[in-house]
Amino acid sequence: MSISPYTINHIADLLNIASFKKAQDAVIRKLVIDSRTVIDPDGSLFFALSGKRDGHEYLADAYANGIRSFVISDARYAERYPDANILLVKDVLFALQTLAKYNRKLYDLEVLGITGSNGKTIVKEWLYQLLAADFNIIRSPKSFNSQIGVPLSVWEIGADHTLGIFEAGISKNNEMDVLADIIQPTIGILTNVGEAHAEGFSSQTEKLHEKLKLFKNTALFIYAPEYTEGVHKNDLPGQQHFSWSFKEKADLQILFIEPIDGRNYVRAKFKGHEIECLIPFSDKASVENGIICWATLLALGYTPEEADERLEKLTRVSMRLELKNGINNCSIIDDSYSADISSLAIALDFLNIQNQHPKRTLILSDISETGKSNEVLYTEIASLLKQKEVDRLIGVGPHIMASAALFDLETTFFENTQGFIESFPAMHFSNETILVKGARKFEFERISKLIAQKVHDTVLEVDLNALAGNLQFYRSKLAPGVKVMAMVKAFSYGSGSFEIANLLQYHKVDYLAVAYADEGIALRKAGIKMPILVMSPEPSAFDAIVRFKLEPELYNLEILKSFISFVPEFDYPVHLKIDTGMHRLGFEEPDLPALLKALSETKKVKVASVFSHLVGSEEGMHDEFTKYQITLFNTVANAIGNVLDYKFIKHISNTSGVSRHPDAQLDMVRIGIGLYGFDAGLKNNKGLQTVAVLKTTITQVKQIKPNETVGYGRKGWLPDGGTIATVKIGYADGYSRAFGNGVGNMLIKGKLVPTVGVICMDMCMLDVTGLDVKTGDEVIVFNDQLTISRLAEQIGTIPYEILTNVSQRVKRVYFYE
Numbered sequence: 089m090s091i092s093p094y095t096i097n098h099i100a101d102l103l104n105i106a107s108f109k110k111a112q113d114a115v116i117r118k119l120v121i122d123s124r125t126v127i128d129p130d131g132s133l134f135f136a137l138s139g140k141r142d143g144h145e146y147l148a149d150a151y152a153n154g155i156r157s158f159v160i161s162d163a164r165y166a167e168r169y170p171d172a173n174i175l176l177v178k179d180v181l182f183a184l185q186t187l188a189k190y191n192r193k194l195y196d197l198e199v200l201g202i203t204g205s206n207g208k209t210i211v212k213e214w215l216y217q218l219l220a221a222d223f224n225i226i227r228s229p230k231s232f233n234s235q236i237g238v239p240l241s242v243w244e245i246g247a248d249h250t251l252g253i254f255e256a257g258i259s260k261n262n263e264m265d266v267l268a269d270i271i272q273p274t275i276g277i278l279t280n281v282g283e284a285h286a287e288g289f290s291s292q293t294e295k296l297h298e299k300l301k302l303f304k305n306t307a308l309f310i311y312a313p314e315y316t317e318g319v320h321k322n323d324l325p326g327q328q329h330f331s332w333s334f335k336e337k338a339d340l341q342i343l344f345i346e347p348i349d350g351r352n353y354v355r356a357k358f359k360g361h362e363i364e365c366l367i368p369f370s371d372k373a374s375v376e377n378g379i380i381c382w383a384t385l386l387a388l389g390y391t392p393e394e395a396d397e398r399l400e401k402l403t404r405v406s407m408r409l410e411l412k413n414g415i416n417n418c419s420i421i422d423d424s425y426s427a428d429i430s431s432l433a434i435a436l437d438f439l440n441i442q443n444q445h446p447k448r449t450l451i452l453s454d455i456s457e458t459g460k461s462n463e464v465l466y467t468e469i470a471s472l473l474k475q476k477e478v479d480r481l482i483g484v485g486p487h488i489m490a491s492a493a494l495f496d497l498e499t500t501f502f503e504n505t506q507g508f509i510e511s512f513p514a515m516h517f518s519n520e521t522i523l524v525k526g527a528r529k530f531e532f533e534r535i536s537k538l539i540a541q542k543v544h545d546t547v548l549e550v551d552l553n554a555l556a557g558n559l560q561f562y563r564s565k566l567a568p569g570v571k572v573m574a575m576v577k578a579f580s581y582g583s584g585s586f587e588i589a590n591l592l593q594y595h596k597v598d599y600l601a602v603a604y605a606d607e608g609i610a611l612r613k614a615g616i617k618m619p620i621l622v623m624s625p626e627p628s629a630f631d632a633i634v635r636f637k638l639e640p641e642l643y644n645l646e647i648l649k650s651f652i653s654f655v656p657e658f659d660y661p662v663h664l665k666i667d668t669g670m671h672r673l674g675f676e677e678p679d680l681p682a683l684l685k686a687l688s689e690t691k692k693v694k695v696a697s698v699f700s701h702l703v704g705s706e707e708g709m710h711d712e713f714t715k716y717q718i719t720l721f722n723t724v725a726n727a728i729g730n731v732l733d734y735k736f737i738k739h740i741s742n743t744s745g746v747s748r749h750p751d752a753q754l755d756m757v758r759i760g761i762g763l764y765g766f767d768a769g770l771k772n773n774k775g776l777q778t779v780a781v782l783k784t785t786i787t788q789v790k791q792i793k794p795n796e797t798v799g800y801g802r803k804g805w806l807p808d809g810g811t812i813a814t815v816k817i818g819y820a821d822g823y824s825r826a827f828g829n830g831v832g833n834m835l836i837k838g839k840l841v842p843t844v845g846v847i848c849m850d851m852c853m854l855d856v857t858g859l860d861v862k863t864g865d866e867v868i869v870f871n872d873q874l875t876i877s878r879l880a881e882q883i884g885t886i887p888y889e890i891l892t893n894v895s896q897r898v899k900r901v902y903f904y905e
C-alpha cells in the first residue's frame with residue numbers, strides 16, 4: 089500500500105484525462121482491475137481494462153462491491169453512476185502504468201529487476217527469503233509480471249520499503265520498455281533464456297535483446313554468459329557486471345555439483361578462491377535458481393559463508409492453495425505459500441469462491457509484514473476478515489494474540505502451534521470451511537494433518553486455474569454476447585462437483601447443466617445460486633426440481649404435459665430439447681404442431697431455451713451432417729419462436745462445436761470436455777491445459793525369477809525375470825482391466841513402465857526392472873505427459889470415459905493459485 093496516500097484529485101492531475109467527473113472526495117490506496125476481489129472499496133480505484141472482454145462490462149459489479157472511483161475509456165459509461173468519481177482517459181492500461189511509474193519515481197530505493205524465460209518467480213521469492221532479514225522488501229505478488237501485473241506491484245511501493253524485487257515477463261517484441269520504465273531497476277538479474285514464448289519473437293536474438301532492455305539503466309547486471317550468447321560483453325547493459333557460469337571463466341564459476349541426500353552441494357571459484365554452498369533441493373531447475381540467488385548475494389557483497397548459511401535454509405515456493413476434505417465434513421484450504429497480507433487476501437478470495445459451508449474459519453499464524461506496526465497490520469487484517477465474512481478466527485502466535493482486541497468476530501488464540509495441538513480434541517470442527525494459513529516457522533502442516541482427512545494413496549489432483557484457463561480459451565472464441573452453459577454432469581466429468589461449480593459460478597458462466605436432479609440438488613445445497621439445467625428430469629423428481637429451483641429439460645409431449653400439470657406457479661423456466669439427428673431424447677419435427685399447441689395453451693411454463701445436440705462436431709467427416717443439424721434446428725426453433733410472444737435462448741454447440749463450427753454458436757454454447765482439458769476437434773488439444781492428474785503410490789517392490797508369474801490366472805510373466813512394483817490402483821478405482829498385461833503404462837520418476845499381469849480390483853503390478861524405486865514412491869497414472877487421450881487410445885475408448893471412470897473413492901484434491 090502506498091504510504092503517501094493519493095487523493096482522487098491528485099490522480100486526476102497525474103493522468104492525461106479527457107474528463108473528470110468528481111462526485112466525492114476519495115483517498116486511493118488500491119488499484120483494482122478485478123471487480124470480484126475487492127478488499128478496500130472506499131480506497132479503491134477500478135480500472136476498466138479491456139482484455140478478451142470489455143472491462144466496462146464489470147463496472148456494475150465493481151460498483152455493487154462498493155467501489156466509487158473508476159478509470160474508464162468509453163464515454164458512454166460516464167453518466168451511469170452519478171455518485172461515483174469517473175476519470176475518462178484514452179487508454180486505461182496506459183493510465184494504470186502512468187500511475188505506477190509516478191509512484192516508483194517518488195522513492196529512492198534499491199530495486200532488483202528480474203526477467204528471463206524460467207525461474208523468475210522462484211528467484212524472486214527466494215531472494216525475498218534470503219534478504220528479508222536485512223531489508224523491508226516490497227515484491228511482486230505471485231507471478232505478477234505482465235503489462236498489468238507490474239504496475240499493480242510497483243504501485244505498492246511505499247516510504248518504508250528499503251528494497252523492491254519485481255519480475256518482468258514479456259511474450260512479444262517491444263513490451264519491455266514499458267516495464268523497464270515502471271520498475272526502474274537499479275540491479276538486474278537475467279535468470280535464463282530458453283525456448284518459452286519464442287513464438288512472439290522472430291528469433292532467439294531478438295528475444296534476448298528485448299529482455300535485456302529491462303536492465304538498460306542498472307548499476308549492476310547479474311547474468312550467465314551462456315544465456316547472452318551473441319552479445320559482446322561491452323554491449324551488455326548495466327554499469328557493472330557480475331557473471332556466473334557452468335562453462336567458462338566468470339565471477340562465480342561453477343566447478344562441480346554433487347547430489348547428496350536430496351540436496352545439491354555446489355563448488356565454485358570466486359575471487360580466486362574455491363567456495364561452496366548447499367542448495368537444499370534435488371532438481372536441476374532449483375539448482376540453477378539457487379545458483380542465481382548465490383550469485384546475487386555475492387554480487388551484493390555478502391560473504392561466501394553468509395551466503396551459504398542463508399541458501400541452506402531456502403524453502404520450497406508453492407503458490408498453490410490446496411483444497412481437500414477434512415474431518416467431520418469440513419473442507420480444508422491449505423496455504424503454505426507465505427503469510428503476508430496480499431497472499432492472505434488471495435486465500436480469502438478463494439475461501440469465498442469455495443463457499444461450500446456457511447461457516448468459515450481461519451486458522452492464522454503471526455503475519456510477517458515488514459514496515460508495519462502490529463497495530464496497523466492487525467487492524468488491516470481485522471478489516472479484511474470482516475469484509476470477507478470470516479466467522480471465526482483461530483490465531484496462533486504471540487503477536488496476533490496480543491492484537492486480540494482488534495478482531496470483531498469469534499476468536500480463540502494460542503501462543504504457539506503446540507498449544508493449538510494440545511487443545512485440538514476439545515475444539516470440535518464440523519461442517520465448515522477452514523483456511524489454514526501459517527508462516528513457515530509455525531509448522532502448520534502439523535495442524536493440517538489433524539484436520540484433514542487422511543488422503544488415500546490414490547488421488548485425483550484437479551488444477552482449478554487450468555480449468556479457468558480452458559474456460560477462457562473457449563470464451564475467446566465466442567462472438568460478443570454469446571452465453572456459456574458449463575456441463576458439470578457426472579461429477580463434472582469426474583473432476584469433482586461443487587468445487588468446480590463454485591469456480592464456474594465465480595467466473596460468471598451463465599448456466600450449469602447436470603444429468604439428474606440429485607446432482608442439481610447437491611449443487612444448490614453447496615450454495616450454487618446460478619440457473620441449473622437438469623437434462624434427465626424424471627417425474628418423480630419434479631417436486632425436488634421445483635423446490636430447488638432447477639430447470640428441467642423437456643424432451644417429449646408426455647413429459648412436457650406432466651410437468652405443466654405438476655408445476656404450481658406461472659412462467660416456470662423450462663428447456664426444450666429438439667432431436668436433430670442424435671435420436672436419443674428430443675422433440676422431432678412431426679411433433680411440432682402438438683408441441684406448439686401445448687405451449688400456446690399454458691402460462692405455467694416459460695421456455696427459457698430451445699436446444700439440440702450435435703452428433704459429430706469434432707470430426708470433418710460429419711461436417712455435412714452437422715450443417716444439416718444446424719439448419720434443421722434453426723427451422724424448428726424459429727417455428728417455436730413464431731408462436732411464443734417472448735424471446736428464448738437457442739443453443740446447439742458443444743465443446744468441439746465451438747472449436748470447429750463458429751457458425752453454430754447461436755445464443756449460447758454448452759462446454760463440457762473442453763473445460764477439463766480435452767477437445768477431439770483441436771489438434772493435440774492445442775491451447776488447452778491439463779486439469780486432472782491421477783496419482784498413486786507403490787505399496788511393495790518384488791524381485792521375480794524367470795519361471796515365476798504375476799497376478800491372477802498366471803497372466804503376468806517377465807521372460808528374464810526382473811522387478812515389479814505393486815501400486816494402489818485397480819479397476820474399482822476406474823483403472824480398467826483392459827490396461828492389463830502391458831497394454832497400459834504409468835510414469836515413475838519420468839519413466840514409462842508397463843503393467844504386468846491382470847489389473848486387480850484395488851491394485852495392479854508394474855514392470856519396474858532396472859529402475860531405482862521403493863515403497864511410497866509416486867506413480868502417475870495420467871497427467872500432461874501421459875495424457876488421457878493416450879490412455880483412451882490404449883484401450884480403444886474416448887477420453888470422456890477415462891475421466892468419468894475415476895471412481896468416487898479416489899480422493900479429489902483441488903489446487904488454486
Ligand SMILES: *Cc1c(COP(=O)(O)O)cnc(C)c1O
Nearest residue numbers: 575701742743758759760761762
Ligand atoms: C454432455 C453434453 C454436452 C457437452 O459435450 P462436450 O463434448 O463434452 O462439450 C453438451 N450438450 C449435451 C446435451 C450434453 O449432454
